Amino acid sequence: MAKHKTPLLDQLETGPWPSFVTDIKREAESRAKNEKGVEYQIPQDVCEDILGLLELSFKHGRTHWKHGGIVGVFGYGGGVIGRYCDQPEMFKGVAHFHTLRVNQPAGKFYKTEFLKQLCDLWDMRGSGITNMHGSTGDIILLGTTTPQLEEIFYELTHKYNQDLGGSGSNLRTPSDCIGQARCEYACYDTQALCHDLTNSYQDELHRPAFPYKFKFKLDGCPNCCVASIARADMSFIGTWRDDIGIDQEAVKAYVGGEIQPNAGAHAGRDWGPFDIKKEVINLCPTECMKYKDGKLFINNKECTRCMHCINVMPRALRIGNDRGLSILVGAKAPILDGAQMGSLLVPFIKAEEPYDEIKEVIEKIWDWWMEEGKNRERLGELIKRQGFQKLLEATEIKPMPQHVQEPRSNPYIFWKEEEVEGGFKRDVNEFRKHHQR
C-alpha cells in the first residue's frame, strides 16, 4: 500500500515510453522491502515522499521546492546544490533533498562495476534516484541530507577515485561528444582534451571565483552533437584545413544504389533512388562540388566544411588530414540579455597535448572576464557590452575576415587617440587664427 495516493502521476504509468513514475514506485518498494538489509542513512520512505510531493505539484500547478540553501563539502564551493521542500511536515522524507553533481567520465562510457558502486553508495546514503545525466553532463545524484554530504564525498574520493562536478559561479563540468572513440567524423580526441581541461582547471571547477557560470563543451566536428555552439562560453569544434578525401569507387556505389545515403538514416520511407545532383551537389551551400563523367570533384578552397556531403556519403568522403579545432566563444541561453550563439574567435588551432596554445586562449579570456565582467554576466554578454574588438585585444588575436559574417554597415568607428596622427589634443586659438567665431 503506497504511503501517498498519486492519482495524477499514476496516469503516467501507461504508454510505450519508460515511465519515471513506475520506476520511482519500484524503488520505493525496493527500499520498503530492503531485501539486502541496507542500512539506509536517509529516510527509507524518501521515494514515496518524492512521489507524494510531485503529486501535490501536479495538483497545484506549482513547484514545492524552496529557493536555495547553501550546503557543500569542505573546501569546495561547487558540486552540491542545496534543496529543501516547502511542505516538510507532510513529506518528512524529502524535507532535505540535496543534489550532488558527480563529474562524468569523458564520453560517458562506463564499466558496470563502477555504476554498481555508485548505485550502492546512493542506495545507502541517498534517495536511490539519479539523473543519467544532467544537461551539463554530470551524473546527478538526487536527494540526500546534509550530514551525508561529507560521507559521500569521502567515499567517492577514497573508494571510487572519483570527484564532484561544478555548480555555481565557476567552471561547469566540461562535456564532450563521443569523438574518436566511435565516430569517423571526429577531427580531434574530444575525450582527451575534455579530460585534460577538466583536470587542469580543478580549482576553477570547485571554487567559484568567476562572475557567473562558464562552460566548455567539445564537439569533434561541425555536426555539433553536444550543441557546444549554442550553449558553451567556449566551444571547441573539430575541423580541418586540407582536402576532403574522396573514394571514387564508393561514390559510384552510392550513385549505383549499392550503399544507402546518409548511413541509412532515411530508411523509414521511400524517397526514391539516390540522386547525387539533387541530394549532394545542389545542396552544397558553397556550390564547390561537381559530378562529371561518373566522378566527384570538390573545390576544397571554397568548401566551408558544413559536413553535408560527408554525412550523406560517409563511405566515400572523409574529413581532411590536417585536423584541429575552431574555438567559438560566448554562447548562452536567453537569460538575461537574449540567446547568443558562439562567435568564431580562433578559426584553427591544433589539438595536441599538452594543449598549451588552447590554454593560453582560455586563460587570457578568463583574465579579461574576471576583470571586466559584472556579477552574473556571461562571457557572451561581456563581449556584446564591450565589443568583439576588446575580446581580440584581450586575447591578442589578429582581426581577420573569418571573424565576421559581414563588415560593419555603420561607419561609427571608435578610433582611438593613438590611432589618429597627432592625437586628439588641438589648440583652439591656433584654429581661430584662420576661422572667425
Place this chain on the structure above:
Amino acid sequence: MAFISSGYDPKQPMKDRITDIGPRHFEEFYPPVIKKNKGKWLYHEILEPGVLVHVSETGDKVFTVRAGGARLMSVSHIREICDIADKHCGGHVRFTTRNNIEFMVDSKDKVEPLKKDLLSRKQSGGCYKFPVGGTGAGITNIVHTQGWLHCHTPATDASGPVKAAMDVLFEDFTSMRLPAHLRVSLACCLNMCGAVHCSDIAILGYHRKPPMLDHEYLDKMCEIPLAIAACPTAAIKPAKVDLPDGRKVNSVAVNNSRCMFCGNCYTMCPAMPLQDDVGDGIVLMVGGKVSNRISAPKFSKVVVAFIPNEPPRWPKTTEAIKQIVEAYAKDARKYERLGEWAERIGWERFFDKCELEFTHHLIDDFRDPAYFTWRQTTNFKF
C-alpha cells in the same frame, strides 16, 4: 537508522582528505573494441532504427543498440542496465548526450539477442523499460531539466510533459520516416538549463505573472541591491513599505508593465516568488538547430506563446507538437531540418501548414534583436 561513517572524521576534516582528482579516466571504461579502434573508424551505418554499426580500418566492427531512457533513473533501473551490459556487452555501457543508453557488442550475432532482451523488459504498467530507437531521420530522446520534481524555479514539470510527449512521438522514436532528424527538448523555465533555444522543437516552461513581494521578509531574506541589479529591464526599485502592523520596512517595488517574467529577481531574492498555477505554462518554439550542416546554426522561434499546464499529460502541448511534426513530415524535402523548411516556405506558410494561430505575442519586442525579425521587404506571401 544508525549513522554509519565512511571514515570521514568531522573533527579533522583535512585528515586524509583527497580533493581535485577529477573524473575517472575515460580509457578505463572503453569496451575493448573501442579501445583498439579509437581514431580508426572508417564509416558507420544505421542497420535499422536504434541499431548502428561502425566499421574500423582494422576490419573490426562495433554494433550499437540504442535504447531510450527516462533520464530520471532509480538505482534499481541502473542495476538492470548493468545486468544487461554484463550479460551481453562484457560489462560496458554508455550514455548519449540525449540520455539514451547505448549497449555495444563486437559481432552481429550478438545484436538480436540483445535487442530481444531489451524489448522484452516492461514496466508493471506496460511501458517499455528500454525502447530501441532514436537514430537517423527520426526523433530521439527529449533532453530535459528537473521541473517540479527537483527545481525551485520551474514554470512547468519536466519529466511529466516529456513522458507525455514521448508517448505521442513514440513511432518517430522507433522509425526513420522524417526528412531529417528532429530534436525535441524541454526546459522548465527561461533559465534553459536544457538549452532548448536551438532545438527543432522546444517545450519551454514560462511564467506570466510578475513576482509577488513578501515585504515582511524581503529585507531579511535578500540583498535588495542584488535583486534590483538582477532585473534586465530595470523594473525593480527600492521602496519603503508600511506593513499592516504599522512597521515600516525596506523592500522593493516592481513596475509590472516592464516585467518579462524571467525570474532572475527570484533567483537573487527568494522573497519574490512568481510561480502560479494559472500564470505558468508552456511556450512552444521551433526551427532551431546546432549543426553547421547546409545552413548555419539557428535559434528556435516562438510559435505558440502560451499553453496552460495540463498535468498529468499536457494534451494541448503534445497535440500542437504532433501537428508540427506531421506538417513537417508531409511537406519538407529530404535532408531539410524543420527550421530550414520553415525558412524556405516562409513563416507565414509555416503557420498555415501547421494550423497554428499567429498572435501579437509572436512579434518580437525585446531590445535590438527584435528589429532584425521584422519584415523589411515587400517579398511576402499572401
